[in-house]
Amino acid sequence: MKKVLVCLLILGFIPMIFSGCWNYKEVTQLSLLAGIAIDYTDSGEFLLTFEVADLHEMGEKSQVKSVLVEAKGQTLFEAARNVISKSLPKLYWGHATTVIISQDVASSGRIAEVIDFLCRDAEPRLTMAFIISQTKMAREIFEAQAPASEIRSTEINEILDDAGSQSKIVSTPLIDFIKAFSAKGQSAIATALNVEEKGGEKAIVNSGTAIFKKEKLVGFINPEDTAILNFVLDNIKGGVYVVKTDPENAEKKISLELLKSKTRIKPSYAEGKLSMEILIETSVALNEIGGSVEYEGEEAIRILGQKAEAQLKSQIEDFVRKVQREYGADIFGFGQTVYKNLPQVWREMHDEWDTVFSELEVTANPIIVIKHAGLLRKPIKPGD
């Protein structure tokens, strides 16, 4: 009995002593990485800029600061490991929230390398924000001011979290980018950020969307067009849509708050010709009347809605045509839709999808329902 007990005890301790602690790491032994910017050096090597949470000078204050560390290397992994020689503990990627890639890297066609590195390693999260910088160097974003938080990566994530109430920004986590990047019949997009200088202070601003074709960055679209893109991609979760009610008078505008929106893309194939119909159902609330637009009663409201529908329709169709003409990149995922709904057609066309896409006939049919007009029943007019 005693022998058995001793044996059991030893058996119990063996796994603890021999296999226990293999991954033991105190938090203070880690450099907590917040974000990373990827650039090229002049000689064509990768230049990685790490934003590391700096916790060394914190006493009673709860403010966390960040420091920027640079490292070069022929490959990304080499660059990442070169940081260790800079008297920092090993970088911990588990809490990194942002990857910023410079235009140069993105348009040089080496984006696949970056994705591969980020996905292959166990630590980085696939929920990291994937961002293309419109500045010359991606690291400039990290050098900008961050008014809300001392860490720029956190700040950027806060900007992206607000995307819901803005509609002018796309939020592309790494995982979404990879899905679009590797999907057939779809081109990838990514958030684009820029730095603006105002009164000597640099601030991070949303600059729309970066458009990829295959593995290369081909261009950017501005925030206004990004809102239209969001309508097509069924990404609308809130935001404002401004309608010009009178083409002659630019001051006459109404603001509609987007409450709910649902987009369906309907492909149809007839007589050897493929066409797309974008069906949008949006509920909005009337939020602001500019330049004394006349409206009163249900009929007026309905007319307002029709005006908004007409405007949105032409905006979407113009935007799609612009993308077809200028970039030829299927960022709307029309190819995917065809693949899913008309597999026969897709099989015939997928080889020359690029040409098909740029000649695709696209119509938009939005339905805008104005749910309410806020607390006012009539516009307020000046009295006598």
Next chain:
Amino acid sequence: MDNQQNTHTDLNTYDVSITLGSSLDDNVQQFRTLFQGDDTFIVRFLSNQQCPEARFCILYIEGMLKDEVINESVIQPLIQTVLPRKTEGGIDHILQEVILSNQAEKVSDGNRLFQGILRGECALLMDNCSEGLVINAIGWQNRGIQEPVNEQVLRGPREGFVESIIVNQTMIRRRLATPKLKFVSRLLGKHSKTKVYVCYLEGVANHQILSEVFRRLDKIDVDGVMDAGNISEYIKDAPYSPFETTGITERPDVAAADLLEGRIIILIDGTPVAITLPFLFEEYFQTDDDYYINYYFASFNRLLRMVSFILTITAPGVYVALLTYHHELIPSPLLFSISAAREGVPFPTVVETIFLLFIFEIMREVGMRVPMTVGQTISILGALVLGTAAVDARIVSAPVIIVVAITGLTGLITPRIKAPVIILRLMLVLMGGFMGLFGVFFGIIALFQHLCGLRSFGVPYMIEFSSLNPSDIKDTFIRAPHWFMKKRPTFISGRNRTRQGNWKGGT
């Protein structure tokens, strides 16, 4: 060493025999020899006024008797009553016509007399008679009935058991006025001869459990029994487990309610603590209040206690595991602030946590042992010196203090389960420190295996948590309304299972 050996043998072979003869002086001399060196032993000779040759002797121990009872009901009648001339064999006459006591019996066995004296009864011997009387006039001082400090209730009866088994027995009897209520007595302890009542409701209690209780009680062979703890350690299942498989209560209302459920109560003389059995894991989380207050509130409190139990055993272990293996599971801002707080702390998280847990346990024990008047000093020491100063001096980090505080607080909500909790907590911290969350979960799995393997007098310890029978679980996580509990718990009670009629309450 020799001396100790002697005492021990002496203790074991102490059955002395007294053989009563017909000579009063000889008989008294035998008692005197036994009580030699004990000045509390009182011998009082008396003889009748009318008939001086009728001589008596009263033997007792100082302070154990009610003096007025002995004086007025025994001595006065013996001296003043007119006795028949022939006193030979007249002890029956004395018992029947002279002694004015409700509790007196004739005894021919000298040892029984001797035991009676030791227990505080009064022995009466008579000349020319080889028999004696044992008169019960026990009258020592008892503590008054008070509310038990360890089992206070918000609402409900306020009386608690006292040290006298007779008083305790009456307290239960008052609540269950039925002839089905049985008290079976046993004497435990070679020297202490402690009186023990095994108490049960006939027809409701399970007979197999009952006979098992008697079997285990009869096997006890010790020199003395002081408290319920002594007995329960002898009779409990799984003697090496830190979990109790016998319950305790100091409240007669709890004892009565347990009896009605079919449980068995063991009352022990000399302690206000009664043993209840079988005891299941669930009972750690039940309090008397639960049955007296609104059932929504009671159910909420009970869930609170269970959550607290889980927190108190896992919180430090999970903290250590997260902080040393699973950094990705902590929200970023929290990790940043924990990391900043740990900056400059020289010890690993495991060591730091165990150190603080240890300090907390010391504080708890100090709080128990120290006189009330010094209590304030202790809290100042704990709060200021160990809390603030240790953090400022970077010996420990603030988050650990918070974790230990949560652990301690949630541990205090279920004080009865303290002993296993301390062991489990330490085990889980070590497992967490060695193997991360895997270790913590292995530990929890091992804990469940252990708990599910335990039995209390044949009843599976965790049955109320593992049963799928709705009638078994309505008094576990929640306390169902009383009119829901129509049946007694199947696993405890015997054949008679119906508790109440069909009326649902309300109007």
